[in-house]
Amino acid sequence: MDQRIKNRELRKKITTPQKAAEFIKDGMNIATSGFTPSGYPKAIPLALAEKVKKTGEKIRIGLLTGASVGDELDGALAEQGIIAKRYPYQTNKPIRDRINAGETAYADIHLSHFPQQVRYGFFGKIDIAIIEAAAITEEGNIIPTTSVGASPAFTRAADKIMIEINTSQPLELKGIHDIYQLQDPPSRKPIPLTKPDDRIGYPYIPVNPDKIQCIVITDIKDNVRPFAPVDETSRKMAGHLIEFLQNEVKKGRLPQNLLPLQSGVGSVANAVLLGLLESPFQNMDFYSEVIQDSVFDLIDAEKIRIASGTSITPSEEGLIRFYNNIDSYKNKIILRPQEISNNPEVIRRLGSIAMNTAIEVDIYGNVNSTNIMGSRMMNGIGGSGDFARNAYLSIFTTPSTAKNGDISCIVPMVSHVDHTEHDVHVIVTEQGIADLRGLSPRERAEVIIENCAHPDYKPMLRDYYRRAVENGGHIPHIMKEALSWHERFLETGSMK
Amino acid sequence: MDQRIKNRELRKKITTPQKAAEFIKDGMNIATSGFTPSGYPKAIPLALAEKVKKTGEKIRIGLLTGASVGDELDGALAEQGIIAKRYPYQTNKPIRDRINAGETAYADIHLSHFPQQVRYGFFGKIDIAIIEAAAITEEGNIIPTTSVGASPAFTRAADKIMIEINTSQPLELKGIHDIYQLQDPPSRKPIPLTKPDDRIGYPYIPVNPDKIQCIVITDIKDNVRPFAPVDETSRKMAGHLIEFLQNEVKKGRLPQNLLPLQSGVGSVANAVLLGLLESPFQNMDFYSEVIQDSVFDLIDAEKIRIASGTSITPSEEGLIRFYNNIDSYKNKIILRPQEISNNPEVIRRLGSIAMNTAIEVDIYGNVNSTNIMGSRMMNGIGGSGDFARNAYLSIFTTPSTAKNGDISCIVPMVSHVDHTEHDVHVIVTEQGIADLRGLSPRERAEVIIENCAHPDYKPMLRDYYRRAVENGGHIPHIMKEALSWHERFLETGSMK
Numbered sequence A, B: 001m002d003q004r005i006k007n008r009e010l011r012k013k014i015t016t017p018q019k020a021a022e023f024i025k026d027g028m029n030i031a032t033s034g035f036t037p038s039g040y041p042k043a044i045p046l047a048l049a050e051k052v053k054k055t056g057e058k059i060r061i062g063l064l065t066g067a068s069v070g071d072e073l074d075g076a077l078a079e080q081g082i083i084a085k086r087y088p089y090q091t092n093k094p095i096r097d098r099i100n101a102g103e104t105a106y107a108d109i110h111l112s113h114f115p116q117q118v119r120y121g122f123f124g125k126i127d128i129a130i131i132e133a134a135a136i137t138e139e140g141n142i143i144p145t146t147s148v149g150a151s152p153a154f155t156r157a158a159d160k161i162m163i164e165i166n167t168s169q170p171l172e173l174k175g176i177h178d179i180y181q182l183q184d185p186p187s188r189k190p191i192p193l194t195k196p197d198d199r200i201g202y203p204y205i206p207v208n209p210d211k212i213q214c215i216v217i218t219d220i221k222d223n224v225r226p227f228a229p230v231d232e233t234s235r236k237m238a239g240h241l242i243e244f245l246q247n248e249v250k251k252g253r254l255p256q257n258l259l260p261l262q263s264g265v266g267s268v269a270n271a272v273l274l275g276l277l278e279s280p281f282q283n284m285d286f287y288s289e290v291i292q293d294s295v296f297d298l299i300d301a302e303k304i305r306i307a308s309g310t311s312i313t314p315s316e317e318g319l320i321r322f323y324n325n326i327d328s329y330k331n332k333i334i335l336r337p338q339e340i341s342n343n344p345e346v347i348r349r350l351g352s353i354a355m356n357t358a359i360e361v362d363i364y365g366n367v368n369s370t371n372i373m374g375s376r377m378m379n380g381i382g383g384s385g386d387f388a389r390n391a392y393l394s395i396f397t398t399p400s401t402a403k404n405g406d407i408s409c410i411v412p413m414v415s416h417v418d419h420t421e422h423d424v425h426v427i428v429t430e431q432g433i434a435d436l437r438g439l440s441p442r443e444r445a446e447v448i449i450e451n452c453a454h455p456d457y458k459p460m461l462r463d464y465y466r467r468a469v470e471n472g473g474h475i476p477h478i479m480k481e482a483l484s485w486h487e488r489f490l491e492t493g494s495m496k
């Protein structure tokens, strides 16, 4: 423990997860570390869930995290009905089910907005912050583990702080983090970051040690997720995308090594990054949120010069590989607070190429990334809006169909909008690519239908569009039919 | 002319509007000054329209502006069928009619994105920039008139530049402008602006004199618009909004003098600003796009310390008042390129309070600001997205009904989305205010219906929501009925 907790006074605060969980009361706002199943506290939430399960005590809390967290937190607490309110992102089945049942009030918030809104008090007071740490310094500051997320904002805003020292996380993580904290308006200064590799902050989260309520020691590992193997559909999407980027370089609209890449989460995003391995691009910069397996491949192949994000979320093999080479990866990877990794100021300045995934897109270029059939929450907008809205180029990928072809991912009108027509430059499906820049809605409809839709649905889309045009208007629609494809799917199980 | 064109060589380039118009050929991209009927060229476009009308010559161009321009440009050219493509914003009836008829391809683009996308080449080559100027300096640089807009980007990107010296614009405008130009990625630096009154650039638009093709002298005045008198509805909205802001100050979430205000355009926005005249707030900063009459009132009453924008668009009386006191207003008003006035970096840093107008909002907090009944373009998103997306607080105002009560501006689902649920914090109608911060969609529906909807439509909204909840889901909807109110209006002329 000497290495893990250098501050002697603080060692006195070590307690059990059970005792720590006692501090969590009904009605509290609990804010935790963790970003895309990585670096979230596990022992205290498991103890809390266990206690509620045993005693049947009514404890309902607001749970605030950086982004999604693992089953030991979201899952365990949701299953005991402990989560009354949830912000700003999740990807966990038990809690998703409760959200969709209306039992947990979920507000789906841009990840760059969230930390400052916490400080501004938009969600009320933060009672306790629970932060997973690799170590605590002499001065009582926190060395985070594999994610930074919103932890700096949480420790600043919270009344009390609990720390979970996770001994499964290597001490060598020290030095990978770059914690820069923003002042709030009207005293905010420019963020002095002009290249993805700039280090502008501290290697730890500064903490007032008086706020530390207790410390728990644990060795429970992050519940990391395997990636789906790259399928033919994803390979084709990656191919179209890389061809497009090569063409932009040829036209002089992008430098040889591109501009800093952002990549969304999920299998499609992973496949696209793997596609870059075989591309001619060299010396690329990665300025994104989440660093997944494919980024290690790109670093090893010397395709990526530097990767900046707010969390590392590899598969199990990816994690082993990272830990085995941690000292060399530390020169190529920087973990920042999500308020910096996703900051519009930085994204706009760097000129990011944003690549995110859609659930469905419509013929006019609007994107739904969150709500299946307009209603059922999948994950949330996450950081996709932060990047799409401020990027140099905003690209969305989606297979042209879902559910074995019963759903067309290109529809007359999306059933929910996360990214408006104003924020979508390029759409990629396995069928092809639609470059929407400078096009009017009518022009967009033609290229999206012809280039991106699945052949099974093209005639139906052409028919809708042709009849809509008879109604006239800038964005031709038939109000009666615009959502009829979704209606049909809900009634018959197929959009056909 | 000695005062207006200090560079002797350039005086040789003076020509007639007719001769200048001869340079404009079919297929060209023409980019002009002008932002919200202010500071746009008039003589050359009028000459071009006249020529086409007389000769019947086929000339179809792409027209790029800062934002909306007056009838001498959009109107005159649209009426002759000259505008094939139009970017990024308009508010003019003749061109709007052509857009809605599908004869002009209009792409509605965030105003802060537009200048950089022009430079990036997203719209192809810019053949000619036509810029209205108060004067040309010794070195050949341009002193703009009452707007800056995208002119610096246009003169940088264009092959050739035409200048319209407008002698109706006072020479005293010199010194009001602050022209800071951004480098493009990967060499972009932080924008060194931390307070609305910081001056960070030149008082003129730097121009390469070799690019200047010709100069035209004119005295045609801007076609400014009168404001609708403030009605009871607007007065009530302003009242709710000010009460809300006072409460935020009381809660310690806003300083006494608020944070920099942004205000949208139109009658409602003007009324809200006038409401601030009677508020207790002092010493406010205004960091916005457009400076309209009410801002002069607020400056005169010493309510506003500084007003930063990209254009001055007062009524006729407002303009006279401005010109009569130009030297004193010059200390309180700064005009910047729209790439700076609307820049996400600056808006986020300053912590803007964004106040924009909606056409309709839905019970879950999505906002439509552009397309009537999902299809018919009104104006465009303008800068509302730049501000709403990056503000400290994003507020939307709308009367609860339109068209004498036949339309509810609160609907089950908006027919077009410009501002997603993620970007809308507060909704204000004359009925009341809905503070959506931290609320889940279901919680939002309840406060929006109860606080903001018109009593005539409340029962119908409650009924829709209640039945939708039976379907479950994070955002309860009935796909079959979500747009049925719009359908009903289109069929019967009323949503009732």
Ligand SMILES: CC(C)(COP(=O)(O)OP(=O)(O)OC[C@H]1O[C@@H](n2cnc3c(N)ncnc32)[C@H](O)[C@@H]1OP(=O)(O)O)[C@@H](O)C(=O)NCCC(=O)NCCS
Residues within 6 Å of the ligand: A263, A264, A265, A266, A267, A268, A269, A289, A356, A357, A358, A359, A360, A369, A370, A372, A373, A378, A379, A380, A381, A382, A383, A384, A399, A401, A402, A403, A407, A408, A409
């Ligand atoms: C959009 C998103 C859900 C796609 O994830 P993915 O793993 O690449 O996509 P998949 O193709 O596996 O689809 C996920 C599920 O949605 C379903 N789906 C996909 N398109 C659908 C559609 N149009 N209608 C209904 N369901 C659809 C799939 O069938 C699959 O369902 P299953 O889980 O029951 O098998 C995911 O990228 C996401 O949550 N994005 C938003 C957040 C984000 O972009 N973050 C990045 C920056 S943080």
Ligand SMILES: CC(C)(COP(=O)(O)OP(=O)(O)OC[C@H]1O[C@@H](n2cnc3c(N)ncnc32)[C@H](O)[C@@H]1OP(=O)(O)O)[C@@H](O)C(=O)NCCC(=O)NCCS
Residues within 6 Å of the ligand: B263, B264, B265, B266, B267, B268, B269, B289, B356, B357, B358, B359, B360, B369, B370, B372, B373, B378, B379, B380, B381, B382, B383, B384, B399, B401, B402, B403, B407, B408, B409
């Ligand atoms: C939304 C916007 C059109 C409102 O303008 P306004 O002058 O305040 O609003 P009004 O109440 O006068 O409404 C304008 C028209 O829309 C109509 N309208 C309003 N709500 C409507 C609705 N829900 N359905 C149909 N029509 C509606 C009004 O009846 C009026 O029609 P008319 O011109 O035929 O009389 C205007 O603010 C806008 O264009 N905003 C987008 C751009 C922007 O926000 N810029 C600010 C930063 S640049």
